[in-house]
Amino acid sequence: xxxxxxxxxxxxxxxxxxxxxxxxxxxxxxxxxxxxxxxxxxxxxxxxxxxxxxxxxxxxxxxxxxxxxxxxxxxxxxxxxxxxxxxxxxxxxxxxxxxxxxxxxxxxxxxxxxxxxxxxxxxxxxxxxxxxxxxxxxxxxxxxxxxxxxxxxxxxxxxxxxxxxxxxxxxxxxxxxxxxxxxxxxxxxxxxxxxxxxxxxxxxxxxxxxxxxxxxxxxxxxxxxxxxxxxxxxxxxxxxxxxxxxxxxxxxxxxxxxxxxxxxxxxxxxxxxxxxxxxxxxxxxxxxxxxxxxxxxxxxxxxxxxxxxxxxxxxxxxxxxxxxxxxxxxxxxxxxxxxxxxxxxxxxxxxxxxxxxxxxxxxxxxxxxxxxxxxxxxxxxxxxxxxxxxxxxxxxxxxxxxxxxxxxxxxxxxxxxxxxxxxxxxxxxxxxxxxxxxxxxxxxxxxxxxxxxxxxxxxxxxxxxxxxxxxxxxxxx
Numbered sequence: 001x002x003x004x005x006x007x008x009x010x011x012x013x014x015x016x017x018x019x020x021x022x023x024x025x026x027x028x029x030x031x032x033x034x035x036x037x038x039x040x041x042x043x044x045x046x047x048x049x050x051x052x053x054x055x056x057x058x059x060x061x062x063x064x065x066x067x068x069x070x071x072x073x074x075x076x077x078x079x080x081x082x083x084x085x086x087x088x089x090x091x092x093x094x095x096x097x098x099x100x101x102x103x104x105x106x107x108x109x110x111x112x113x114x115x116x117x118x119x120x121x122x123x124x125x126x127x128x129x130x131x132x133x134x135x136x137x138x139x140x141x142x143x144x145x146x147x148x149x150x151x152x153x154x155x156x157x158x159x160x161x162x163x164x165x166x167x168x169x170x171x172x173x174x175x176x177x178x179x180x181x182x183x184x185x186x187x188x189x190x191x192x193x194x195x196x197x198x199x200x201x202x203x204x205x206x207x208x209x210x211x212x213x214x215x216x217x218x219x220x221x222x223x224x225x226x227x228x229x230x231x232x233x234x235x236x237x238x239x240x241x242x243x244x245x246x247x248x249x250x251x252x253x254x255x256x257x258x259x260x261x262x263x264x265x266x267x268x269x270x271x272x273x274x275x276x277x278x279x280x281x282x283x284x285x286x287x288x289x290x291x292x293x294x295x296x297x298x299x300x301x302x303x304x305x306x307x308x309x310x311x312x313x314x315x316x317x318x319x320x321x322x323x324x325x326x327x328x329x330x331x332x333x334x335x336x337x338x339x340x341x342x343x344x345x346x347x348x349x350x351x352x353x354x355x356x357x358x359x360x361x362x363x364x365x366x367x368x369x370x371x372x373x374x375x376x377x378x379x380x381x382x383x384x385x386x387x388x389x390x391x392x393x394x395x396x397x398x399x400x401x402x403x404x405x406x407x408x409x410x411x412x413x414x415x416x417x418x419x420x421x422x423x424x425x426x427x428x429x430x431x432x433x434x435x436x437x438x439x440x441x442x443x444x445x446x447x448x449x450x451x452x453x454x455x456x457x458x459x460x461x462x463x464x465x466x467x468x469x470x471x472x473x474x475x476x477x
Contacts, residue, residue: 025150026254029157033172034315036164039243044170046246047107047234048115050227052177055096055120057223059089059127067134080204082131082196089127096120107234111170119174125181132192148187156180225363228370229381241378247319248326255299256336282404285345286414287469292337293415294459294466301426302451304330308433309444328382335389338415342396345403354399362392418466421458425451 063081100116136145160176168175224231230249234242303310304327311323346355366388373384400406429447436443459467 025153025157029161029176030250030254031314032161033164034247034319036161036167037169037172039240039247039318041170041173041243042246042250043234043239043243044109044111044115045173046230046242047103047109047112048119049230049246050224051096051099051103051116052119053223053227054220055092055123056126057220058092059085059123060130063130063134067131074204076199077204078131078135078194079197079199081134082128083198083200085127085130089123093120093123096123115170115174119177122178122181125178125185129185129188131196132188132194135192135194148184148191151187152180152183155183222359222363225366228367232370232374233378233381236374237378244319244322245325245378248322248329251326252329252333255303255330256296256333281345281348282406285341285400285404285406286410289338289341289411290414290418290466291470292341294418294464294470296337297334297415297418297422298425298452298455300330300334301422302429302447302455305426305430305451306433306444306447309440309447312440313444324379325382328379328386332382332385332389334419335393338393338411339389339396342393342400345400345406351399351403358395358399361395362388365391414466417462417464418459421455421462421464425454425458 063085067077067081097117097120100113103116104110104112133145156176156179159179160172163172163175230242230246233245307323307327307330311320343355343358346358369384369388370381373381397406397408397411400411401408429451433443436446438446456467458464
C-alpha cells in the first residue's frame with residue numbers, strides 16, 4: 001500500500017502543478033480577453049457549450065475511464081478503443097455539421113452555423129488522444145501530462161489574445177479551442193510510446209462497453225442538464241445577461257477544477273487498484289475528503305467574499321454586473337467536492353449503473369427547481385442552484401454508506417469543522433469591505449494575504465485533523 005500511496009501522492013503533486021500552471025494561464029487569458037471581448041461574444045460561446053461538451057463526451061464514449069479501470073489491458077483492447085474513438089469523431093462531426101443551421105435557428109443567431117462547424121473540428125484531435133492519455137493516467141504519470149498541457153495552454157491562449165486584439169471577436173475563443181486540442185494531440189503522440197495497429201476485437205468491445213455504456217448514458221443526461229441554464233436562459237433573457245452568467249461560470253469552473261480535478265484524476269486510478277478492500281478504500285476516501293474540503297472551501301468562499309474587489313481591480317466596468325452571479329455560483333458549489341468524491345466511489349467500485357441512477361435523480365430535482373425559478377430572474381435561478389446542491393448531496397452519501405460504510409455522520413465530522421471556520425472568516429471579510437481607508441488594490445492585497453493566514457492559524461489552534469493532514473502532505477512532497 002505504501003508504494004501505491006506514494007505514487008498517488010506524487011501523482012497528485014504533479015497533477016496539481018499541472019492544474020496550477022494551466023489554470024494560471026487560463027486565468028490570465030480570461031482577464032486579458034475580457035478587455036477586448038464583449039458579453040455578447042461570450043454569450044455566443046455559451047450557446048455552443050452544451051454541443052461542444054456533448055460531442056466531446058460522445059467521442060470519448062467513456063472508453064478512457066474504462067481503460068483506466070481495467071486491471072489487465074491488452075494490445076487488442078487499446079487498438080480497438082483507438083479506432084472506435086476515430087470512427088465516433090467522424091460520425092459526431094457529421095451530425096454536428098448537419099445540425100448547425102438548426103442550432104442557429106433555435107437561438108436566432110445566424111453566425112452559430114459557422115461557429116459550430118468550425119469548433120467541432122476539434123473532435124478529430126480529441127479522438128486520437130483518448131488512448132495515450134488513458135495510459136499516462138493509468139500509470140499516474142502526470143509529470144508527462146504537464147509537458148503536454150502547459151505548451152497547449154500557452155500557445156492557444158497566446159493565439160486567442162492576439163486574435164481578440166485584432167478584433168476577431170468570438171472567433172478568438174473558437175480558435176483557442178481548436179489550437180489547444182491540436183497542440184495537445186501533437187504532444188501526446190510525441191511523448192507516447194504506444195502506437196496503434198489496425199486491430200479490432202469483439203471481446204475488447206464487450207469489455208469496454210460493459211463499463212463505458214453507463215458512463216455514456218450518464219453523459220447524455222448529465223451534460224444537457226449541467227448546461228440547461230445556458231440552453232434555456234437565452235430564450236428568456238438578453239444575450240448580455242447570458243454573457244455575464246457564462247463569464248462567472250467560467251471563473252467558477254477554473255477555481256473548482258484547480259483542486260478537485262487534480263484530486264479526482266489521481267484518486268480514481270490509484271484507489272481502483274484496491275477496489276475490493278472496503279476498509280482501505282474508506283480510510284483513503286476519508287482522508288481525501290478532509291484534505292480536499294480543507295483546500296477548496298476557502299478557495300470558493302474567500303473568493304466570493306472579495307469578488308467585488310477582484311472585479312474592481314482586474315476587470316473593466318462592463319463586466320461588473322457579473323459579480324453577484326459569481327458569488328452565488330461559488331456558494332452553490334461549496335458541496336461540489338463532496339458530490340464528486342462520493343460519485344468517484346461508485347466508479348471505483350464499478351457501479352456505473354448506480355452512477356447513472358443517481359445522476360437521473362439529481363437531474364429530476366434540478367429540472368424541477370429550474371422550472372420554478374426561471375419564471376423570475378437569473379438571481380432566483382442561482383439561488384435555486386444552492387438549494388439543488390444541498391438536496392443532491394443526500395443520494396451521494398447514501399450510496400457511499402451502502403458501498404464502503406462511509407456514513408453521513410462520518411462525512412459531516414470530516415468536513416464541517418473546515419466549513420464552519422471558512423464561513424466565519426469569509427463573512428468577516430465581506431463585512432469589513434469599504435471600512436478600510438485603502439485603495440481597492442491595497443484592500444484586495446490585504447485580504448488575499450490575511451484570509452489564508454487567519455484560516456491556517458485557526459486550523460492550527462483548533463488542532464483540525466484536515467489541517468494536520470494537509471501540512472503533512474506538503475512537507476512529505
